[in-house]
Amino acid sequence: MGFLDGRVAVVTGGNRGIGRGIVEALAAEGARVALTARERRDAERAAREVGGKSMGFACDVRHHEQVVWLFEQVARAAGGTDILVNNAGVGIFGPVAETSPEDWRTVIETNLNGVFYCCHEAIPQMKSRGGGYILNISSLAGKNAFPNGAAYNASKFGLNGFSEALMQEVRYDGIRVSYLMPGSVATEFGRGASTKGAWALTPPDVAEVVIDLLRSPARALFSRVEMRPSKPPRK
Numbered sequence: 199m200g201f202l203d204g205r206v207a208v209v210t211g212g213n214r215g216i217g218r219g220i221v222e223a224l225a226a227e228g229a230r231v232a233l234t235a236r237e238r239r240d241a242e243r244a245a246r247e248v249g250g251k252s253m254g255f256a257c258d259v260r261h262h263e264q265v266v267w268l269f270e271q272v273a274r275a276a277g278g279t280d281i282l283v284n285n286a287g288v289g290i291f292g293p294v295a296e297t298s299p300e301d302w303r304t305v306i307e308t309n310l311n312g313v314f315y316c317c318h319e320a321i322p323q324m325k326s327r328g329g330g331y332i333l334n335i336s337s338l339a340g341k342n343a344f345p346n347g348a349a350y351n352a353s354k355f356g357l358n359g360f361s362e363a364l365m366q367e368v369r370y371d372g373i374r375v376s377y378l379m380p381g382s383v384a385t386e387f388g389r390g391a392s393t394k395g396a397w398a399l400t401p402p403d404v405a406e407v408v409i410d411l412l413r414s415p416a417r418a419l420f421s422r423v424e425m426r427p428s429k430p431p432r433k
C-alpha cells in the first residue's frame with residue numbers, strides 16, 4: 199500500500215491540527231498509527247475518522263505514567279514503535295510578569311517534558327526493532343524570540359537543544375532524529391480560533407515534510423528543517 203507498510207508510528211496530539219495532518223499522511227503510506235489526545239473520546243473519534251489500522255489513546259504527555267502506559271499499549275497492540283512524532287504542544291503568550299506559574303508549567307511540561315518522556319519510552323522499543331525515526335515538531339519560535347513569547351520560546355529553544363543532543367546520541371543505534379521548525383500554520387493553536395489567512399502553511403504542508411524525511415535514504419540525516427509561508431502579509 200505504501201512505503202510505511204508494517205511500520206508503527208506514534209503521533210502525540212494527533213487528533214487535530216498539524217498532528218492530524220501527519221497522522222493522515224502516515225496512514226496513507228501504510229503505517230499503523232497510534233494517535234493521542236488528552237481525552238479518550240477525542241483520540242478514539244479521530245482514529246475512527248482516519249480509519250484503517252489507526253488506534254486512539256488518551257495521554258496527557260505532561261504525566262510520565264500516562265506516557266509509560268501509552269507505549270505499553272502500543273507494544274501490546276502493534277509490537278513496538280518505529281516512528282515517533284512529538285507534536286503535542288501548547289502556546290500561552292503574555293508578559294513574564296503576568297504569566298502565572300501554572301501557565302509556565304503547562305507550556306514547559308507539555309512542549310519539553312512531554313517530549314523527553316515519549317523519547318524515554320520509545321527509544322528502547324526502537325532499539326529492539328533495529329532503529330527508528332523521531333520527529334520533533336518545534337517552531338521558528340525555537341530560534342526567533344519575541345515579546346510575550348518567553349514561555350513558548352523557552353520551550354522550543356529547549357526542544358531544539360534536546361533534539362540535537364539526542365540526534366548525536368542515538369544515530370549509531372539506527373535512530374534518526376529531526377526537528378521541524380514551521381512558521382505560521384492554520385490551526386486552532388494558541389488561545390482562540392485561528393485567524394490566519396490562506397497565506398499560512400497548512401497541516402498537510404507540514405505532513406509532506408515529515409513524509410519526505412521518512413523517505414530520505416537511511417544514510418542521510420536532515421536534522422533541522424525550517425519552513426515558513428512563502429507569502430505572509432507584508433509588514
Ligand SMILES: NC(=O)c1ccc[n+]([C@@H]2O[C@H](COP(=O)([O-])OP(=O)(O)OC[C@H]3O[C@@H](n4cnc5c(N)ncnc54)[C@H](OP(=O)(O)O)[C@@H]3O)[C@@H](O)[C@H]2O)c1
Pocket residue numbers: 210211212213214215216217234235236237240257258259260285286287288289308335336337338379380381382383384385386387388
Ligand atoms: N500552528 C502554528 O502556527 C504552529 C507553528 C509552529 C509550530 N507549531 C507546533 O505544532 C504543534 C501542533 O500545534 P497545532 O498548531 O496543531 O496546535 P493545535 O491545533 O492546538 O493542536 C494541539 C495538539 O496538541 C495536543 N495537546 C496539547 N496539550 C497536550 C498535552 N498536555 N498532552 C497531550 N496532548 C496535548 C492537543 O490535544 P487535545 O485535543 O487533547 O487538546 C492537540 O492534539 C505544537 O507543538 C506547536 O507548538 C504550531
